[in-house]
Amino acid sequence: MKMKSKYIMIPAVMLMLSIAWSSCKKDNPVDEDGLLITTRAQCYVSNFELLGSDFVTVRTKPAAIDTTAQTINVEVMFGTDLKNLYPQFELVTDAKLDPKITGKTDFSDLANPRSWTVVSGNRQVRKAYKVIITVQKR
Amino acid sequence: MMIIRNKIVSLYTAPLFAVLALASCKKQEYELPTASTNLQNDAIKRTIGPNLVTGTINFAYALAIVPEKGKLSSIEVEASIAGAAGTFLDNNSYYTAGNGADVGVPVGSASVTNGAITKVTFNKDTSAATLRYTYVIPEEARGKTVSFKFTGKSSNGETVTYTMGPYTISTMDIKRLLAVSNNNLAFISIADMAVYNSVQAAANASKIDVVYLFRNLTTSAFNHALVSPGADTSYLPGVTLPAGVNRSTKLRKVFNLQDYNLALLQFGIYIDDLDFQQIDLNDSPNFAINLRAEAGVWAETADGKYKAYIYINSVNAAGTAVISMKRWTVPGK
Incomplete structure (x- = not known):
């Protein structure tokens, strides 16, 4: 009987270990995108870039980001193809963007600026940013 | 008790045998393959x-x-x-x-x-x-x-x-190293894969798809540009188009697409028929300004007959450039 209990011990210990390990996962909440929900409440855009169809920047100078007015003012070069632009947002740690940017974006309707919402790391704060484009004069 | 023990022992012995079997495979001597004596x-x-x-x-x-x-x-x-x-x-x-x-x-x-x-x-x-x-x-x-x-x-x-x-065999056509110059050899025909001056352009008005121009402006970065004759005049400053030259060609700026056949550089990038089949230029503008050497444009002619890639081999600040193009005929057009 002694021999028998020895052999049973090994798998039993391994089983317990695996249960203990898997239980750790319960402490990390994730959102609908599988991203970690953290405690951070900051919610702002830290940098903004705009690329043309050739993936080269179309800005004439750095974008002016106003975190109070929640606007991003960008002047683009004369002759920019406004229908085929690739915006790039840099956000505060753990924040995310809604809606997601999936490819080229049409900015040609200058009278109605496009807007994106920044969602904080704790997913409790949401701030909509308007991207206002002006075209450089020739 | 003996049955349980035997079962457990067999659990350990099975992998042991597998390891032994695997090791035994190595014992076979390598033999040099005998070459065929036939042709x-x-x-x-x-x-x-x-x-x-x-x-x-x-x-x-x-x-x-x-x-x-x-x-x-x-x-x-x-x-x-x-x-x-x-x-x-x-x-x-x-x-x-x-x-x-x-x-x-x-x-x-x-x-x-x-x-x-x-x-x-x-x-x-x-x-x-x-x-x-x-x-x-x-x-x-x-x-x-x-x-x-x-x-x-x-x-x-x-x-x-x-x-x-x-x-x-590709259906594409290729033309390398065409010299273009501001206000002179400025009229590019994708249909003819040639460059014309204003007199020749007037004679081939229906075939002129793109105009090359160079403007050194202080207020904006215009520089070397490929603009279709049908574009807004603000993109054709100081250009007098010959009578009848008015086609509106769709153009999309590209950078760093150094097709090997056109650029003859070391990069192993090739534009193939498939690229032309798949590219959709419907929402592209009819001008491309501020172009540099090794940049290019995808183009689609106004009649939808041709798609082309125009590559800029070199540019000169005096207002000249060397271009090369690959052209694909749209089937059924």
Whole structure:
């Protein structure tokens, strides 16, 4: 009987270990995108870039980001193809963007600026940013 | 109790046996493969990228026989579509010298092409040789597939064959290194794959798709530009278009797409028929300004007949540039 209990011990210990390990996962909440929900409440855009169809920047100078007015003012070069632009947002740690940017974006309707919402790391704060484009004069 | 114990023991012994079985495989002695003493051959295709009409496809064909059995007598290549003028089979067998250079050793008479068959007859005692075959793609092969049958013969009557292909021949056209200049050779025709001055452009008004211009403005970065004649006049400052030149070509700026056929740089990037088939330029503008060397534009002509990629090989601040283009005819147009 002694021999028998020895052999049973090994798998039993391994089983317990695996249960203990898997239980750790319960402490990390994730959102609908599988991203970690953290405690951070900051919610702002830290940098903004705009690329043309050739993936080269179309800005004439750095974008002016106003975190109070929640606007991003960008002047683009004369002759920019406004229908085929690739915006790039840099956000505060753990924040995310809604809606997601999936490819080229049409900015040609200058009278109605496009807007994106920044969602904080704790997913409790949401701030909509308007991207206002002006075209450089020739 | 004994049953349980046996079960557990077997759990441990099974992997042990597996390990032993695996290790035992290594005991087999390696034997050098015995080479066939028959006439043998092999072939590789040496060119990569799309097969363009007027371009070439190169092959290396190797043939060998054991010296005691005979020597090589001839090599012939049959193309499924006869090659254009310039198609030949090199009568040199090459080896690579210590400095990396290819050194050719003549082994036969100059190749003779008769229709689709190109042949070299050996006139030196040769046991092994690798000959290079250059096929110049003829116009009649455009959009079709071509395959090649290599046949080697030896003095003892043996014959071997090797088939390569089929290879699809591109429907694209290519034109390299066209000089354009501000206010002079400024009118580019994709339909003709040519550059015209204003007098010639007036005579070919319906074929002018793009205008080249250079403007050094202080208020904006205009520089070198490719603008379609139908674009807003703000993109054509100071340009007087010849009568009837008014086509609106869709243009999309690209940077860093150094197609090997156009740029002749070291980058192994090729624009192929598939790229033209898949690209959608419907929402593209009809101007592309502030272009640099090694930039380019995708273009689609106003009548939808052609799609093209115009590459800028070089630019000069005096208002000149050198361009190259690949053009694809849209099927059914």
